[in-house]
Amino acid sequence: MIPEIGHFALILALLLGLMKGTLPLIGAARRIPAYMAVARPASHGQFLFVAIAFGCLMWSFMSNDFSVLNVAEHANSQLPLQYKIAATWGSHEGSMLLWVLMLSAWSVAVAGFSRHLPEEMVARVLGVQGILSVGFLLFILATSNPFERLFPPAPDGRDLNPLLQDAGMVLHPPMLYMGYVGFSVAFSFAIAALLGGKLDATWARWSRPWTTVAWCFLTGGIALGSWWAYKELGWGGWWFWDPVENASFMPWLVGTALIHSLAVTEKRGSFKSWTVLLAIFAFSLSLLGTFLVRSGVLTSVHAFATDPERGVFILGFLVIVIGGSLALYAWRAPKIGLGGRFAPVSRESTLLANNVLLVVACASVLLGTLYPLVLDSLDLGKISVGPPYFDTVFAPIMAPLVFLVGVGPLMRWKEASVPDLLVRLRWALGVSLAVALILPFVMGSWKPLVAFGLFLAIWVFAATMVGIRERLRHAPKGTKLARLAREPRGYWGMVLAHLGVAVFIVGVTLVNGYQNERDVRMEIGDTVTLNGYTFKFEGAKSITGPNYRGARGTVDVSKDGRFIEKLYPEKRIYNVQQMPMTEAAIDSGILGDLYVSLGEPVGDRGAWAVRVYSKPFINWIWGGCVLMMIGGFLAISDRRYRLAVRREPELGAAHGAAA
Amino acid sequence: MKRAVWFLLPLAAFLVLAAFLFRGLGLNPREVPSPLIGKPAPAFERPQLHDPAKTFSPKDLAGQVWLLNVWASWCVACREEHPVLVELARQKAVPIVGLNYKDASEDAKAWLKQFGDPYMLSVVDRDGRVGIDYGVYGVPETFLIDANGVIRHKQIGPLTPEAWEKTLRPKIEALRKG
Numbered sequence: 081m082i083p084e085i086g087h088f089a090l091i092l093a094l095l096l097g098l099m100k101g102t103l104p105l106i107g108a109a110r111r112i113p114a115y116m117a118v119a120r121p122a123s124h125g126q127f128l129f130v131a132i133a134f135g136c137l138m139w140s141f142m143s144n145d146f147s148v149l150n151v152a153e154h155a156n157s158q159l160p161l162q163y164k165i166a167a168t169w170g171s172h173e174g175s176m177l178l179w180v181l182m183l184s185a186w187s188v189a190v191a192g193f194s195r196h197l198p199e200e201m202v203a204r205v206l207g208v209q210g211i212l213s214v215g216f217l218l219f220i221l222a223t224s225n226p227f228e229r230l231f232p233p234a235p236d237g238r239d240l241n242p243l244l245q246d247a248g249m250v251l252h253p254p255m256l257y258m259g260y261v262g263f264s265v266a267f268s269f270a271i272a273a274l275l276g277g278k279l280d281a282t283w284a285r286w287s288r289p290w291t292t293v294a295w296c297f298l299t300g301g302i303a304l305g306s307w308w309a310y311k312e313l314g315w316g317g318w319w320f321w322d323p324v325e326n327a328s329f330m331p332w333l334v335g336t337a338l339i340h341s342l343a344v345t346e347k348r349g350s351f352k353s354w355t356v357l358l359a360i361f362a363f364s365l366s367l368l369g370t371f372l373v374r375s376g377v378l379t380s381v382h383a384f385a386t387d388p389e390r391g392v393f394i395l396g397f398l399v400i401v402i403g404g405s406l407a408l409y410a411w412r413a414p415k416i417g418l419g420g421r422f423a424p425v426s427r428e429s430t431l432l433a434n435n436v437l438l439v440v441a442c443a444s445v446l447l448g449t450l451y452p453l454v455l456d457s458l459d460l461g462k463i464s465v466g467p468p469y470f471d472t473v474f475a476p477i478m479a480p481l482v483f484l485v486g487v488g489p490l491m492r493w494k495e496a497s498v499p500d501l502l503v504r505l506r507w508a509l510g511v512s513l514a515v516a517l518i519l520p521f522v523m524g525s526w527k528p529l530v531a532f533g534l535f536l537a538i539w540v541f542a543a544t545m546v547g548i549r550e551r552l553r554h555a556p557k558g559t560k561l562a563r564l565a566r567e568p569r570g571y572w573g574m575v576l577a578h579l580g581v582a583v584f585i586v587g588v589t590l591v592n593g594y595q596n597e598r599d600v601r602m603e604i605g606d607t608v609t610l611n612g613y614t615f616k617f618e619g620a621k622s623i624t625g626p627n628y629r630g631a632r633g634t635v636d637v638s639k640d641g642r643f644i645e646k647l648y649p650e651k652r653i654y655n656v657q658q659m660p661m662t663e664a665a666i667d668s669g670i671l672g673d674l675y676v677s678l679g680e681p682v683g684d685r686g687a688w689a690v691r692v693y694s695k696p697f698i699n700w701i702w703g704g705c706v707l708m709m710i711g712g713f714l715a716i717s718d719r720r721y722r723l724a725v726r727r728e729p730e731l732g733a734a735h736g737a738a739a
Numbered sequence: 740m741k742r743a744v745w746f747l748l749p750l751a752a753f754l755v756l757a758a759f760l761f762r763g764l765g766l767n768p769r770e771v772p773s774p775l776i777g778k779p780a781p782a783f784e785r786p787q788l789h790d791p792a793k794t795f796s797p798k799d800l801a802g803q804v805w806l807l808n809v810w811a812s813w814c815v816a817c818r819e820e821h822p823v824l825v826e827l828a829r830q831k832a833v834p835i836v837g838l839n840y841k842d843a844s845e846d847a848k849a850w851l852k853q854f855g856d857p858y859m860l861s862v863v864d865r866d867g868r869v870g871i872d873y874g875v876y877g878v879p880e881t882f883l884i885d886a887n888g889v890i891r892h893k894q895i896g897p898l899t900p901e902a903w904e905k906t907l908r909p910k911i912e913a914l915r916k917g
Contacts, residue, residue, distance in 0.1 A: 357749060364753075371760065391764045399757050406750035414743045450759070457762035658813055 083148050083227040086136025090177075090227075093129035093184070094217040096122050100187075100210030104203035108276070116203035120191040123206055126213060127184040134181045137226050138168045147233035150174065150226045156239035156656050158627035166250040167240045172374065172390075173226035175253060179370070180216045182254075182261040183209065190265055190290070197286060204272030205265070212264055215397045223390045239627065239656035248308030256301030256328055260366040262294020263331060266338065267363035270356045271405055274412045279352050284345035287359065289716040291342060295335045296712035302328050303705035314662030314677045316597065316693040318701060321470040326449045327369030330442050334362045337438035340431050348420045348493060350428055353413040354435070360409060364402040365442070371398055372449070423495035430488040437481040444473045482536045482585065485578050486543030490550070504550070508542035523594060523696075533589025540582040544575055573715025577708045584704025590672075590697040597694075599679075603687040611694040613674060614638045619686050620651075620678065628652040628661075633678050633688060637667065649690075651678045672696035774874070775890045780807070780882065781872035788839055788847055788861035795836065795862045797888055804914045805834040806907075807882040808858070808898070809870065811842040812850035814878040820897035821854050827903070828857035833911055837861035840870050840878055883907060885914045 100122035107115025137150070141164045146152040154171040155164055169178040187209045194202045220226070243249070269287035273279045305325065310318040319325065338358040345355045371394045422428035448465045490504060516535035520526045551571070555563040596610050602617035609615070618634040630652035637644045647665035654661065664677040672695055679689030775781075784796040797807075808824065810817045824835060837858035839847045844863060851861075864870055873882065883892040892910055894902055 353746070360749075395757065395760055395764065398760075399754075402753055403750065403757070406753055410743075410746045410750050413746045450756075453763040454759050457759055657815060659815075 082136050082139050082143075083145070083229065086133040086140075087225065087227040089129040089132040089136065090217060090221060093126050093133065093180075094214065094221060096126040096129065097210050097213040097217055100126060101207055101214050102210075103207075104210070105207035105275075108200040108203040108207070111200075113199065116199050119203045119206035119210075122210065123184070123187040123191045126210075127188045130177075130181050130184045134168070134177055137174060137177060138165060140227075141165065141168050144237075146235070146237050147230055148226075149228045149230040152230050152234040152237045154237065154240050156237040156627060158655065159237075159240055159245075160626050162250065163240055163245050166244070169253050170240050170244050171226070173220070173224040175257075176216065176220050176224055176374075177226050178254065179257055179261060180213060180220065182257045183213050183216065183264060186261055186265050187213070190268075200276060201272055201286070204275050205268040208268035208271045209264060212268075212401065215401065219390070219393050219397065223393050237656075239654065242628070242652070242654040242657060242659050242661045243312060245654075246308060246312050248304050248311060252301060252304040252308055254301075255297055255304055259294050259296075259298025259301050259335075260328070260331065260369065262290065262297055263335060263359075263363040263366050265290040265294065266359045267405070270359035271408065274356060274405075274408050277412065277415070279356060279416050281346050281349050284342050284352075284355065288339075288342045288346060289721050291335065291338055291359070291362075292712045292716050295332070295339055296709045298328070298332050298335060299705055299709045299712070302332060303702050303709075307702050310698070311664060311666065312661075314664050314691075316595075316664075316675050316677075316691075316695060318591075318698065321448070321467045323449050324373050326445050327372050330445055330449075331362050331365040331369060333438050333442040333445070334358060334365055337435045337442075338362050340434050344428055344431050348422070348428060350420050350422065351432070351435075353409075353416045356413060356416075357409060358435070358439075360402070360405050361439075364398075364405075365446075367394075367398055367401065371395060420494070422493070425491070425498055426495050427488060427491040427493045430484050430491055434481060434484055434488065437477055437484075441474060441477045441481075444477065445470065448473070479532075479536060482540060482581065485581055486539045489547050489574065489578070490543065505543055505546060508539065508546050511542050512538035520593075523590070525594075527593050530589055530593035533585055533593070537582040537585040537589065540578055540585070544578050544582075548575065568718055568720070570715045570718040570720070573711045573713075573718070575711070576714060577711030580704045580707030580709075580711060582704070583700050583707055587697050587700030587702075587704060591695055591701070594696045595694060595698075597691060599689070599691050601682050601687055602690045603685060606687075608690075608692060610692055611696075612639055613644075613694065615647075615674075615676065615690075615692050617688070617690060618646075620681075620688055623650070625652065627656070628654045630661075631678065631681070633676075633690070635665070635676050635690070635692075637674060647674070647676045649676045649678045651680075668699060670699060673698050775882075776893060778890060779888050780884050780890050781869075783862075783869045783872065785862045785864060785869060788837070788844060788863050791844075791863070795860060797884065800834065800836070800884070801888055802886050803834060804883070804885055804911050805836060805859075807836050807838055807873075807884060809838045809840050809873070809875050809878050809880045809882075810861075811840045811878050812846040813842065816897045817879045818854065820879055820899070821857070823898050823900055823903060824857035825855045832908075834859045838864050838869060838873075840864050840875065841867045881907075883910060883914075 099118060103115045104119035104122075107113070107118070139145075140148045140151050141155050142161070144151070144155070144157050144164075150171055150173050151167075154174070155167045159167065167174070169175045187206055190205055190209070191202070194205070266287050269283065269290070273283045302325075305328065306318045309320065310316065338355065338361075341351045341355045341358055344351045371391070374390055374394060420428075448469050451465050486508070487501065487505070490501060512535050515538050516531045519534055520530045523530070551567060552560065552563050555566060558566070594611075598608050598610055600606075600608050602608065604617060604619040607614050607616045614637070616636040616638070618636060620631040620633040623630055623632045630650055632648050632650045635647045635649065637647060645667060647667060649665040650663035652661045652663060653659070662677050662679075664675055666676075667674040673693075675693040675695055677691045679691060681688050780797045782797060784794050787793045787795055827833060828835060835858050837860070839861045841864070844865075847861070847863075851858075862869070867875075873880075879897055881894040881898050882890050883894075885891050891914060892907065894907065898907070
């Protein structure tokens with residue numbers, strides 16, 4: 081009964097979506113207030129019904145209802161409760177339902193926080209969201225019904241993929257989808273503006289906070305995914321340039337460009353048509369990512385259930401949404417004015433360079449991801465593009481970008497002078513060069529790439545500090561702390577996010593430069609030494625978990641003869657899927673991780689293949705991402721957005737009266 | 740006019756991309772052509788699973804068209820294809836030799852007892868050396884070997900009824916005629 085209620089709720093949500101996707105748009109075009117007024121209640125109703133459907137699916141998982149195909153395929157009665165809940169979105173069908181849930185939640189948020197916007201704008205934005213929701217709901221109902229029954233019911237389920245039985249994986253998809261789907265708001269604002277023909281600074285101001293929130297979630301989602309891969313795959317890597325990872329990284333790159341170009345459009349009125357295009361691209365890449373992951377056109381270590389019929393459906397939807405919006409762009413964008421002029425050296429030009437570099441970076445990732453597919457469809461053979469391509473192409477694009485992160489915020493709008501910048505930044509440059517040259521010696525060995533990476537990171541840090549100091553000097557009187565507190569949160573958000581970039585680079589540079597690994601056969605009592613740490617293997621015992629059995633090894637770690645701690649790496653075989661899993665034991669710290677994973681037992685005398693890694697500063701990678709995320713959230717908590725909400729209802733009312 | 744053309748570029752680029760994606764849907768990225776096709780099957784001589792005193796070598800089946808199926812008791816996808824193999828054996832459609840890959844012999848025998856044994860015989864490849872010679876990178880894989888001992892086809896992943904009807908059976912019939 082419960083699954084049928086869920087199924088029925090989805091159909092109702094689809095009907096509401098049809099209303100939401102048509103009436104408000106017609107209303108906005110013909111100026112019929114009654115039609116436009118449908119947008120908000122339809123959004124609320126749609127969210128309610130999608131939430132009911134999602135709740136029903138979750139209930140089916142929690143109550144072990146193996147008469148539901150989806151539950152029988154992705155859960156098991158022995159599966160611990162938290163993973164049963166997570167299994168709701170562990171399958172293809174469930175994750176699509178999660179996608180729609182997010183989409184309708186974003187719509188409700190837009191409906192709630194848009195009281196100060198003109199009614200036509202709200203109607204158009206929600207209308208576009210309605211069209212998107214119809215596409216996804218149709219996709220679910222037609223090709224991926226999560227409530228399909230199984231007759232006769234299975235006695236027990238096939239269990240959740242053991243790889244997904246991890247805290248990181250419980251949170252990763254919702255975060256990532258919040259980001260993916262969040263870009264749909266920026267997209268809807270862009271389409272609404274194109275439809276209305278009014279692309280001005282106010283449009284940019286309205287879509288900025290939404291874009292930033294979506295970007296924050298996407299940043300967090302990608303970071304969680306990377307942390308999960310590091311912990312769970314047992315190879316000690318944190319990024320693999322896998323097609324599924326690339327699918328989430330491309331919208332991030334374009335989203336980052338969008339955040340910066342929205343700032344220019346809002347503050348200076350420039351880049352208008354470019355910003356709209358970026359907004360379309362950011363969401364299009366999210367859709368493309370979904371297509372790549374769900375259709376099976378590319379191989380990936382994340383082997384999801386794939387199905388050409390679904391692929392054809394998503395591709396058709398992609399063509400309608402992306403093709404339609406780009407056609408609208410080609411039609412309307414030429415009429416947009418050019419906006420304020422600026423000199424070749426100015427804050428605008430650095431932000432333009434930022435945009436170009438990010439988009440080129442994204443294009444190169446897209447090229448690497450799709451190249452095998454293109455060659456294959458032209459019958460030119462089968463190849464696979466791996467990390468060597470991405471590393472070679474990506475780093476040279478990112479290096480100048482990071483350099484600009486330091487310079488950009490210090491530039492004046494419209495026109496800046498190079499000699500003036502050189503004087504202001506001379507200390508920052510000197511300090512970062514000196515530290516970059518000396519620090520690698522302290523770390524043990526001097527490597528050019530390490531020095532270069534450290535230079536970039538410290539440059540960003542030092543230049544940001546110079547920026548803070550200058551702002552404080554120009555601020556009105558008061559104690560230092562009072563002056564610091566008076567700076568707007570938007571500014572501090574930027575500072576934090578840029579410092580996050582520096583922290584991230586430190587992590588990547590030092591891990592790549594100084595990580596060490598040993599892959600050894602260890603008998604009981606054997607030791608291996610790595611970066612000064614001694615690992616002693618104390619043997620492995622068999623263990624039994626709730627839905628797995630396996631072996632747990634004990635490894636004593638010591639440094640200079642002083643005992644530090646015991647690590648317990650595990651090798652698990654999950655009962656149902658008979659899949660061996662490596663649970664690495666990680667001693668995590670701000671200066672680096674010690675990482676031990678068990679390979680296979682060797683011989684009969686209790687010896688094991690053991691891998692030990694030393695990963696200096698690896699947590700800085702995720703720490704940097706967290707800083708970027710906090711920076712983004714700080715920026716949208718800025719006073720001006722809260723003021724705008726309070727101040728603009730009168731404006732909106734006046735606007736309505738005039739119309 | 741000229742400026743307006745620039746604004747069409749994104750749309751054009753997207754449509755080209757969509758065309759490639761559409762082509763891509765019809766292709767199977769896992770279908771990697773094996774360099775071994777058209778080459779003689781690599782020779783080996785390994786003990787049989789049920790009678791380790793006896794050995795098997797591909798030349799024992801010279802003059803026949805046969806299948807070499809790589810399987811293991813730990814392999815989940817093998818369970819999926821197993822009923823297809825059992826059915827083929829029941830119909831005596833083609834001799835199937837199992838290559839029991841990186842598996843413990845007791846587990847393998849228990850597995851066959853539970854699910855049925857479609858194999859004329861199984862060969863033990865405990866350390867996976869034969870698998871390396873045959874370029875096995877995932878279990879199950881199935882090789883079609885002709886009367887002259889030449890590999891004619893390689894099926895990667897489970898052998899589905901569809902793959903049998905559409906690919907393997909026509910190929911086997913053609914080989915038997917020619």
